[in-house]
Amino acid sequence: MIRFKMPSLGADMKDGTLAEWRKQPGDFLQRGDIIADVDTQKGLIEIEVFSEGTLEKLLVQEGEKVPVGTVLALIRPVKGHEKEEEELPVTSVDLHPIEEAKPSELPKSTKERIKISPLARKIAEENHVDITQLKGTGPEGAIVKADIEKAVSKKGKEEAEPIDLKPVPPSVESIRMAVAAAMSRSNREIPHYYLEKRVDMSNTLEWLREANKNRPVQKRLLPLAVYIKAVAKALDEVPDLNAVWDNGLVRKNEINIGFVVSLRSGGIVVPSILQADSKTVDEIMDAINDIIPRARAFRLRSSELSESTFTISSIGEGGADKVYGIIYPPQVGIAGFGGISEQAFAVNGMLGIHPVMDITLAGDHRATDGLIGSRFLGALTKYLQNPENL
Amino acid sequence: MNQEELKNTVFQLLKNIAPETEPSQLMPDESIREALNIDSYDALQFIVALCEKLDIDIPEEDYGKTRSLKSLLEYLSSKVG
Numbered sequence: 193m194i195r196f197k198m199p200s201l202g203a204d205m206k207d208g209t210l211a212e213w214r215k216q217p218g219d220f221l222q223r224g225d226i227i228a229d230v231d232t233q234k235g236l237i238e239i240e241v242f243s244e245g246t247l248e249k250l251l252v253q254e255g256e257k258v259p260v261g262t263v264l265a266l267i268r269p270v271k272g273h274e275k276e277e278e279e280l281p282v283t284s285v286d287l288h289p290i291e292e293a294k295p296s297e298l299p300k301s302t303k304e305r306i307k308i309s310p311l312a313r314k315i316a317e318e319n320h321v322d323i324t325q326l327k328g329t330g331p332e333g334a335i336v337k338a339d340i341e342k343a344v345s346k347k348g349k350e351e352a353e354p355i356d357l358k359p360v361p362p363s364v365e366s367i368r369m370a371v372a373a374a375m376s377r378s379n380r381e382i383p384h385y386y387l388e389k390r391v392d393m394s395n396t397l398e399w400l401r402e403a404n405k406n407r408p409v410q411k412r413l414l415p416l417a418v419y420i421k422a423v424a425k426a427l428d429e430v431p432d433l434n435a436v437w438d439n440g441l442v443r444k445n446e447i448n449i450g451f452v453v454s455l456r457s458g459g460i461v462v463p464s465i466l467q468a469d470s471k472t473v474d475e476i477m478d479a480i481n482d483i484i485p486r487a488r489a490f491r492l493r494s495s496e497l498s499e500s501t502f503t504i505s506s507i508g509e510g511g512a513d514k515v516y517g518i519i520y521p522p523q524v525g526i527a528g529f530g531g532i533s534e535q536a537f538a539v540n541g542m543l544g545i546h547p548v549m550d551i552t553l554a555g556d557h558r559a560t561d562g563l564i565g566s567r568f569l570g571a572l573t574k575y576l577q578n579p580e581n582l
Numbered sequence: 583m584n585q586e587e588l589k590n591t592v593f594q595l596l597k598n599i600a601p602e603t604e605p606s607q608l609m610p611d612e613s614i615r616e617a618l619n620i621d622s623y624d625a626l627q628f629i630v631a632l633c634e635k636l637d638i639d640i641p642e643e644d645y646g647k648t649r650s651l652k653s654l655l656e657y658l659s660s661k662v663g
Contacts (some may be wrong), residue, residue: 401642401643404642405641405642408639409629409630409633409639409640410630412626412642414622414623414626415622416622416623454621456600456601456602456619457602480623484623508621508622509622509625510615510616
């Protein structure tokens, strides 16, 4: 039997609230299916399963807040996959009991007798949907998120003006606290070392200009797509940085690049491009176009938050020249890309004005030394300057 | 489309990208991106939205002309005709 556990969606996550089950006992689950929505400090996250099998039993009720690592459900695996599996890496997260979890305390007022998942209730309230008028399609006729979504879109049509379903975003404070927790832990536990290198970006920008010339505006590439691909290739060459620290260096097989997305309301989220090394620059750009709007709307999937093996932070055009990152635990490195600016720069003994960018690496000195970090920045420079080979 | 309609379209598209800002308060010569705190990704989304809304193409070499409200409106007027 597979014990499906509350995943850790980042070093800062200690617990999550099971907002709604999307599957019921008896349902057959395929890899990548969304089994539940979990409410976290980073918003409502769709939780995927990574193994096939039949959902046997739900062990946690909707509305219950449980620590990371708590078994949420039992899944009967298909034949040949009987080994007990952990669904997602649960990495060195403190498992404190959470006192506010009171699953059995159900309100008893008439209004509350309608069978409805806590998530559906929350969305209904946000969108002013009258739940007494709805027929639920969930287990035992319970109203679930999908029912509210249907009601809202129907309401929108009737009123002849589209109504956007409000996604119930987390508060600014809760995002701030999540960032504070992860960064404090990093600074407390990880002895950082820092390296930097100045890169002539003439070739890269020329390549991007040419690549974008014949593309429709919707398909144009941003430098970020090139940075992500170049980092993935450099990590392939220097695999000790594509790793986590778990009482020792543990290399990761997949190269999943997390990138920092800043939120307009303040704070950041760090979704990741999965298997960035095997994607083309165009595919990475498509993934960026898919992920950034969802990250800002707090509609990410569990794999996009939990599977990063390395992180990058890019300041973007016109911003600061350098950014020195703080490692996102349990990862062992973070690369920083400063803004590109025109500087006096010597190439082959000739001083000229070139667009240059300062790239930095913060490494975990428990896991690697400056020599490895330096090799990584060298490889990264090589790939950035030869984008035609990416 | 007259100058006023063009301006309102620009304000509306900027408001979609940066909802908490007031694009109509922009000074003619200040950098739109800096004033409204728009990052590289959203800057590209703004260009995409302009192209789709006005049915024009803005090639990458012209991005510099979209920097301030004044230069952007001049540029768009020349494109929309």
